[in-house]
Amino acid sequence: AQSVAQPEDQVNVAEGNPLTVKCTYSVSGNPYLFWYVQYPNRGLQFLLKYITGDNLVKGSYGFEAEFNKSQTSFHLKKPSALVSDSALYFCAVRDMSTDSWGKLQFGAGTQVVVTP
């Protein structure tokens, strides 16, 4: 079975400072990893994904994430946070070896608060 952990309920950062949102995962096979962002009363917006290849993945709005197989982590990062980055962030994983329908397991979510 697959699982995702986002250890921080909330991350606070000042505008202009680096932002990191942590995610660790557990799958029996090869992982397919995603980051999504959700603004209040809205659906999920795709940020980036890792399937294979380069461990550093660049995504939308200046975000990037690094896949670390040995630490089973996929932390989301942004070098300089903006107030508009304040939102709820979800990490998700799919086990490529066991699931043919594409079911995703979501983490609990991390609320990011960027202060001016």
Add this chain to the structure above:
Amino acid sequence: GAVVSQHPSRVICKSGTSVKIECRSLDFQATTMFWYRQFPKQSLMLMATSNEGSKATYEQGVEKDKFLINHASLTLSTLTVTSAHPEDSSFYICSASGLAGTYNEQFFGPGTRLTVL
């Protein structure tokens, strides 16, 4: 990217009535659609997975007679909440995967806020 729409975006109904929510893939054929439920400040909980032309597969603990899912075409899936009660109030999100994207990637709708009075 592929676009998924949901209708309505917001619905308020009386207890005991049924509510239908539509999920459409606008520019691709969705062979599989997923329905999620989300409570305030919580994660998405997968309710069911449906493949076009087949019965939906429900997750453990989800009442299939209460949450009726129909996936009659490659661009439309519907979720009907039957005999809704206040505890069914939630944010419902659909996603679709199929011939767009790669590796059966899911594309998410904007969500439907259901309030049962």
